[in-house]
Amino acid sequence: MANLIEYERVRKIYNSGNDEVIALEEVSFGVAPGEFVTVVGRSGCGKSTLLKITAGLLPVTGGAVRVAGVPVQAPLTNIGMVFQSPVLLAWRKALDNVLLQIEARGLNVGAYRKRALELLELSGLRGFENKYPNELSGGMQQRVSISRALIHDPSLLLMDEPFGALDAITRDEMNLELLKIWSESKNTVMFITHSIPEAVFLGDRVVVMTPRPGKVAEIMTIDLPRPRTTALRDDPKFIGYMRKIRESLGVQ
Amino acid sequence: MEKGPSSSEPSVKWSVLFFLCVVVLWQLLLPVFKIPSYLLPTPLAILAEFQTRGGFIFANFLPTFYETVLGFLIGALIGVVSGLGIVYSKILWLTIYPSLVVIGSIPRIAIAPLILIWIGIDSIWSKVTIAFLVAFFPMVVNSVAGFSHIEGEMLDLAKTMGMKPWTEFRKIRLPNSLPYLFAGFKASIALAVIGAVVAEFVSGQQGLGYLIIIGNNDLNAALIFASITVLSAMSLGLFGIIVGLEKVLMPWRRGIYPSDL
Numbered sequence: 001m002a003n004l005i006e007y008e009r010v011r012k013i014y015n016s017g018n019d020e021v022i023a024l025e026e027v028s029f030g031v032a033p034g035e036f037v038t039v040v041g042r043s044g045c046g047k048s049t050l051l052k053i054t055a056g057l058l059p060v061t062g063g064a065v066r067v068a069g070v071p072v073q074a075p076l077t078n079i080g081m082v083f084q085s086p087v088l089l090a091w092r093k094a095l096d097n098v099l100l101q102i103e104a105r106g107l108n109v110g111a112y113r114k115r116a117l118e119l120l121e122l123s124g125l126r127g128f129e130n131k132y133p134n135e136l137s138g139g140m141q142q143r144v145s146i147s148r149a150l151i152h153d154p155s156l157l158l159m160d161e162p163f164g165a166l167d168a169i170t171r172d173e174m175n176l177e178l179l180k181i182w183s184e185s186k187n188t189v190m191f192i193t194h195s196i197p198e199a200v201f202l203g204d205r206v207v208v209m210t211p212r213p214g215k216v217a218e219i220m221t222i223d224l225p226r227p228r229t230t231a232l233r234d235d236p237k238f239i240g241y242m243r244k245i246r247e248s249l250g251v252q
Numbered sequence: 253m254e255k256g257p258s259s260s261e262p263s264v265k266w267s268v269l270f271f272l273c274v275v276v277l278w279q280l281l282l283p284v285f286k287i288p289s290y291l292l293p294t295p296l297a298i299l300a301e302f303q304t305r306g307g308f309i310f311a312n313f314l315p316t317f318y319e320t321v322l323g324f325l326i327g328a329l330i331g332v333v334s335g336l337g338i339v340y341s342k343i344l345w346l347t348i349y350p351s352l353v354v355i356g357s358i359p360r361i362a363i364a365p366l367i368l369i370w371i372g373i374d375s376i377w378s379k380v381t382i383a384f385l386v387a388f389f390p391m392v393v394n395s396v397a398g399f400s401h402i403e404g405e406m407l408d409l410a411k412t413m414g415m416k417p418w419t420e421f422r423k424i425r426l427p428n429s430l431p432y433l434f435a436g437f438k439a440s441i442a443l444a445v446i447g448a449v450v451a452e453f454v455s456g457q458q459g460l461g462y463l464i465i466i467g468n469n470d471l472n473a474a475l476i477f478a479s480i481t482v483l484s485a486m487s488l489g490l491f492g493i494i495v496g497l498e499k500v501l502m503p504w505r506r507g508i509y510p511s512d513l
Contacts, residue, residue, distance in 0.1 A: 057408050077414035083405045091427045091504045103423065104413035132504045 003030030004068060004156065004188045005054060011062035012049050012214075022213035023049045026063070029207060029219055033155070036182065036189045038203035040196060040245060046214025047192045051160050054190060055081060067156065076156075077105075080149030080187075084161040086141035088133040094120060094140075095129040098148045105152065112151060119147035122181055139170040146178065150185060157182075159191045163198065172230070175201055179228055196249075200241045201228060208248045218248040293474040298481065301474040309463065313482050316459040319376060319448035320490070323383020324441050330384075331391025331440070332433065338392070339399040339425075352392055360385045361447070364454050379451035379459070386447035387440040394436030398429025431505060434498045441490050445483065 012024040023046040031037050039047045052058040053065055056075040065072045080101075088097045098116040102109050120129055123143040133141055142162055149157060163171045175198060182189060193199050199206045200222055208218045222241060224232060232238055279295050289297055302309065334352075338344045364382045371378035402424060410420050452461025460479045467475035498505075 052408075055408075055412055057411065075408075075411035075414075077412060079412055081409055081412045083409070085403070085405065087403055087406045087409055089406075089424065089427070091430075091502065100423065101413055104410065104415040104419060134504070 002069065004033040004035075005031040005190070006066040006069075007050075007063070008066070009063035010050070010053065010060050010065060012046065012053060012058070013061045024053075025213035025215045027214070027216055028063075029216060031188060031190060033188055034186050036191065036202060036204045037207060038191045038193055038199040038205075039207045039209060040193055040199035041209035041214070041249065042211055043194060044214075045209040045211035047209050048160050049214070050209075051158050051190060051192050055079060055158055078154055079156045079158055080152070080154040082142075082145050082149045082157070082159045082162040084164045086133070086138075086145040088141055088144055090133055093130045093132055094125060094136065094144045097133070097144050098151055101148050101151050107152070116147065116151055119150055119181075120144070122184070123147055123177055139166050139174060142166065142174065143177070146181070150181065150187075153185065153187075155187055157187050157189045159189065161192050161194065164194065171195070171198065176228075176230065178202065179226070183227060196242050196245050197233065199245065200224075200238060201233065206241070206245060208245055210249065218245075220244065290471040290473050293477055297474045298477045301472075301478040305475070305478075309460075309478055309482060312459050312463050312479075313486070315376060315379075316445075316448050316452065316461065316483070317486060319379040319383050319451065319459065320441075320444045320486070322376075322380045323447055324387050324437075324444040324490075326380070327384045327387035327440055327444065328391050328437060331388050331436065332395045334392050335395025335399055335429075338396050349396065352389070356389045356393075360389075361450050364447075364451055368451070368455050373455045374457065379448055379455065382451040383444045383447035386450075387444040390439040390443065391433075391436045394432045394439075395429060398432030398436075399425050401432070402428055430498075430502055434494065434502070437494045438491065441494060442487060445487050445490075449483065 007027050007029050010024055010027040011022070014021045014023055027046075027050060039050065041047050049058060053060055054067070054072065054076075056072045059073075067076060089100065092100065095113075095116055098120065099109050099112060102112045102116075117129060120126065120143075123146060125140060125143055125147075128136060128140060133144070136144070142165075146162065149159075163174050166174060179202065191199075191202055193202075203222050206220045206222060207216055208220065209215065210217045220241065224235070224237060224241075275295050282292065282294050293301075334348070338349045360382075363385070367382050367385070368378045371381055406424060407420075410424060415423070448459070449461035449464075452459035453465055456462055456465055460483050463479040464476050467473065467479065
């Protein structure tokens with residue numbers, strides 16, 4: 001089957017005054033439909049830039065990104081997006097924040113209300129639909145944000161370190177919940193992270209990136225069964241993948 | 253949210269009690285220290301001033317009230333509209349906004365005499381204009397902040413949702429601006445009162461500012477204090493209306509103050 005996303009020698013150079021910073025250098029790979037791809041690397045390796053380019057929020061300096069065969073030239077509107085911060089609207093209750101996605105598209109809000117409640121319940125927010133963001137914990141806010149990204153059933157979900165600001169325990173929980181939701185919807189996911197265990201736990205494949213200039217060091221297929229469980233984290237294969245990634249990142 | 257030194261809420265009850273204590277002490281201590289009434293009248297003497305000249309004071313309250321409210325409303329309207337223009341037009345952002353900052357550093361009160369000459373000392377509009385000039389600036393600055401201080405990622409998100417500019421304005425920028433606008437309203441209303449009173453000091457025709465000047469000329473401190481009392485009550489009332497509106501329009505922010513922004 002043809003790839004949903006195709007990166008072809010993607011380059012990105014930032015100009016700041018007289019300085020040129022090469023954020024991405026010759027990045028080429030593909031993402032198959034329904035695949036869960038994680039991108040792992042240190043801060044500054046260009047992984048967030050790659051995601052923004054995929055969404056059409058940043059132009060490439062060279063090369064091309066094609067989504068569903070079409071070169072990305074303007075912001076994609078058939079995707080779901082989740083950032084590290086939940087970016088919720090403070091004046092909207094949880095449910096209304098999810099439905100913003102529907103209102104923005106001029107769709108019938110009434111028709112999606114049930115689906116929004118389902119998503120909130122699936123992500124463990126039953127009973128919190130009518131809370132304002134400042135009444136929710138960081139983890140809960142991020143669940144609202146993920147529900148918002150999924151309500152219109154996008155074929156592609158782009159996630160930029162969505163759990164980066166959460167504590168390690170909440171993060172592990174969120175990983176499980178995300179996989180649960182994803183196993184239902186089966187959309188294609190590009191997931192950026194700087195956590196090696198998170199990348200291995202979630203991904204079908206892990207794209208390892210190294211900084212200055214940002215480029216792909218290695219792409220690793222994670223051959224672990226789904227549904228993935230917490231016990232898997234102690235599996236020798238899981239630990240083996242983590243070691244290989246550390247090596248290719250050059251972690252001493 | 254951080255609270256004050258103790259964790260209990262400031263309460264109306266305690267501040268009223270404190271205020272009453274001050275008034276009673278004021279009444280009782282003045283005779284003890286033999287302070288003459290032309291320097292500082294007792295609260296009862298101020299009350300007596302209200303009894304004998306209540307109608308006269310009220311007749312002078314009305315112009316001050318109109319000047320303040322009109323100056324504030326025009327300032328708020330033009331302030332918000334300019335803010336919108338500056339945020340949505342690159343040309344205005346590059347030209348008007350920096351010059352506003354420079355003009356804003358002119359002490360507006362200092363040009364009050366000029367305004368009276370230009371518009372006419374008898375006209376209420378000269379005083380409204382002075383109140384407006386003083387009240388206008390915090391409104392522009394706050395509305396520019398309110399319409400533009402938005403997380404970049406929120407705007408990115410709006411793009412991936414295919415949001416049209418008008419929808420983005422209604423659903424994101426306008427509600428986002430409310431806390432900033434209300435912070436501006438609160439600053440502006442207090443400034444509008446100052447502008448109106450100073451205009452009346454200078455024009456010397458009518459209004460509570462004029463009464464204060466009369467009280468000063470007649471060494472009638474009771475009249476001055478009576479005028480200040482009415483002015484404070486007016487400020488407080490107008491401020492209260494704004495705070496009330498704020499609570500109705502921003503239910504998600506009850507108990508959060510602009511200083512948190």
